Amino acid sequence: MSAAYTPAFSRNDQSLVARWFWTVDRGLLGAALALMGLGVALSFASSPAAILADESITDPFHYSWRMMVFAGAGLVTMLTTSLMSPRGVRRIALLALAGAIVVMMALPFIGDTVKGAARWVNLGPFSLQPSEFAKPGLIVFAAWMFAEAQKGQGVPGVTIAFGFYALTVCLLLIQPDIGQTLLITTTFMAVFFMAGVPFKWMAVLASLGMAGLVSLYFVFGHMRDRLSRFFSPDSTDTHQIDAASEAIRAGGLLGRGVGEGVMKRHVPDLHTDFIYSVGAEEFGLVLSLLMIGLYAFIVIRGMRRAMKLTDSFEQTAAAGLFMLIGLQACINVAVNLNLIPTKGMTLPFISYGGSSMLAMGLTMGFALALTRRRPGAYEPGATLATRRRLL
Numbered sequence: 001m002s003a004a005y006t007p008a009f010s011r012n013d014q015s016l017v018a019r020w021f022w023t024v025d026r027g028l029l030g031a032a033l034a035l036m037g038l039g040v041a042l043s044f045a046s047s048p049a050a051i052l053a054d055e056s057i058t059d060p061f062h063y064s065w066r067m068m069v070f071a072g073a074g075l076v077t078m079l080t081t082s083l084m085s086p087r088g089v090r091r092i093a094l095l096a097l098a099g100a101i102v103v104m105m106a107l108p109f110i111g112d113t114v115k116g117a118a119r120w121v122n123l124g125p126f127s128l129q130p131s132e133f134a135k136p137g138l139i140v141f142a143a144w145m146f147a148e149a150q151k152g153q154g155v156p157g158v159t160i161a162f163g164f165y166a167l168t169v170c171l172l173l174i175q176p177d178i179g180q181t182l183l184i185t186t187t188f189m190a191v192f193f194m195a196g197v198p199f200k201w202m203a204v205l206a207s208l209g210m211a212g213l214v215s216l217y218f219v220f221g222h223m224r225d226r227l228s229r230f231f232s233p234d235s236t237d238t239h240q241i242d243a244a245s246e247a248i249r250a251g252g253l254l255g256r257g258v259g260e261g262v263m264k265r266h267v268p269d270l271h272t273d274f275i276y277s278v279g280a281e282e283f284g285l286v287l288s289l290l291m292i293g294l295y296a297f298i299v300i301r302g303m304r305r306a307m308k309l310t311d312s313f314e315q316t317a318a319a320g321l322f323m324l325i326g327l328q329a330c331i332n333v334a335v336n337l338n339l340i341p342t343k344g345m346t347l348p349f350i351s352y353g354g355s356s357m358l359a360m361g362l363t364m365g366f367a368l369a370l371t372r373r374r375p376g377a378y379e380p381g382a383t384l385a386t387r388r389r390l391l
Contacts, residue, residue: 016083017083020082020083020372022373023372023373023374024082024368024372025301025302025305025368025371025372027297027301028298028301028302028305028364028367028368028371029082029368031294031297031298031301032078032298032349032364033075034294035291035294035295035348035349035350036071036074036075036349036357038279038287038290038291038294038349038350039067039071039275039349039350039351039352039357040064040067040068040071042275042278042279042350043063043064043067043068043271043352044061044064045258045278045279045282046063046270046271046275046278046352047060047061047062047063047064047067047271048060048061049265049267049270049278050063050270050271050352051063052265053268063271063352066352066354067352067357069354070352070353070354070357070358071357073354073357073358073361074349074357074358074360074361075361076361077358077361077362077365078361078362078364078365078368079365080365081361081362081365081366081368081369082364082365082368082369082372083369084365084369085369086311086313086314086369086370088369089140089317089366089369089370090140090141090144090313092362092366093136093137093139093140093141093144093366094137094140094141094144095137096133096134096136096137096362097133097134097137097138097141097164097168098137099130099133100130100131100133100134100137100168101130101134101164101167101168101171103121103128103130104130104131104134104168104171104172104174104175105171106121107119107121107130107171107174107175108174111175112127117175117176117177118175119131119175119177120355126354127354127355128354128355129353129355129356130355131171131172131175131177131180132355132356132358132359133355133358133359133362134168134184135180135183135184135187135324135359135363136321136324136359136362136363136366138164138165138168138184138188139187139188139191139317139320139321139324140317140320140321140366141161141164142161142164142165142188142191142192142320143191143195143313143316143317143320144157144313144317145157145158145160145161146158146161146191146192146195146312146313146316147195147311147312147313147316150195150196150312161192165184165185165188168184169181169184169185172184173216176220177344178216178220178223178343179331179343179344179345180345181216182213182343183324183327183328183331183345185209186327187320187323187324187327188320189202189205189206189209190319190320190323191316191317191319191320191323192205194315194316194319194320195312195316226341226342227341229241229341229342230338230340230341230342239266239268240267240268240269240274240342241335241338241342243266243267243268243277244267244274244277244336244338245277245337245338246266247266247267247277247278247280247281248276248277248280248281248288248336248337250281251280251281251282251283251284251285251288252284252285253284253285253286254283254284254285254286255280255281255282255283255284255286255287256281256282257282258282258283271351271352272346272351272352272353273332273335273342273343273344273345273346273347273351274336275347275350275351275352276288276291276332276333276336276347276350277336279291279350280336291347291350292329292333295325295326295329295330295348296326298322298325298326299322299323299325299326302318302319302321302322302325302367302371303319303322303323305318305371306318306319306322306370306371307319308378309370309371309377309378310376310377310378311377314370314371314377317366317370318366318367318370318371321363321364321366321367321370322367324363325348325360325363325364325367328345328346328347328348329347329348331343331345332345332346332347332348332351333347348360349364
């Protein structure tokens with residue numbers, strides 16, 4: 001006779017870890033862990049081909065070993081952050097945002113320039129990209145300020161939130177980083193909308209956003225070049241996206257097999273921005289749909305949990321964080337499938353990169369912390385429509 005299953009923690013156990021175990025959404029946690037595992041597995045498929053671009057690297061699994069370290073650090077960050085209270089989430093988010101802004105201000109003087117953009121700080125064996133940490137920090141901070149504005153106690157929350165948003169976007173454009181600017185803008189406006197802003201204000205903001213997008217086209221030459229390559233592929237060099245498309249098509253339904261990818265060797269940045277194409281070639285459409293399904297599960301389940309929260313801050317912050325993860329995944333996959341112009345954006349939890357993995361761990365940890373089952377956190381019938389409007 002098989003032994004009965006014994007849970008890791010008793011429900012009567014009042015320790016911090018036991019309370020976390022019984023209150024955290026284990027479905028969301030499991031999906032994030034599965035994506036991290038896929039990221040490590042795909043790093044072993046991409047690393048031998050990725051080192052060909054750097055003659056100074058001799059170990060074929062150089063990026064794989066580093067990816068395991070990054071994944072471990074991201075896991076610790078996610079689990080540690082998910083233990084926090086909403087107040088703790090606000091404090092860490094503010095520190096992350098403030099720290100990212102300070103470092104981004106210093107990038108023109110101390111940053112490393114790669115492919116014409118100064119986005120990283122060299123820390124010896126690692127490079128730090130501060131904009132990755134600004135994203136979750138800004139979303140949580142903005143939700144906090146919008147919630148304070150709802151209380152009607154004279155706190156200019158909307159003005160403060162937009163001030164930090166404008167500062168963050170200006171620093172991103174100085175680098176320049178158009179992709180992160182568009183991602184942050186879209187998520188920030190979604191949080192503003194979920195906080196209860198009237199539709200007329202959203203229409204005004206949407207118009208300003210379109211005007212800003214058109215302005216970016218005329219100001220930044222590399223943005224014009226990417227759009228030209230996308231809309232007129234026959235008139236310019238499209239080697240990167242062509243190679244990625246060939247790799248995806250070569251994978252078919254079930255893929256070529258582990259380590260059998262051939263087209264991936266011709267894909268630039270295959271271990272970072274184009275890791276999706278590596279997985280599609282070696283494991284086929286099945287793995288591609290599995291990855292997309294995991295992201296969809298996180299976003300849909302996370303948004304449903306967020307909409308049932310009773311606290312205005314927790315609700316908008318959690319929803320914004322899940323949307324941030326989903327939008328970034330959609331952008332990366334769409335670029336790999338040649339549905340939108342290239343953006344240079346990582347696939348959450350899967351692409352190689354320490355900053356990306358740590359920031360995604362922080363983002364998911366914030367979201368898990370805010371959606372935990374605390375007394376009074378969830379009430380029947382609580383929806384986004386029950387909140388007061390900002391204006």
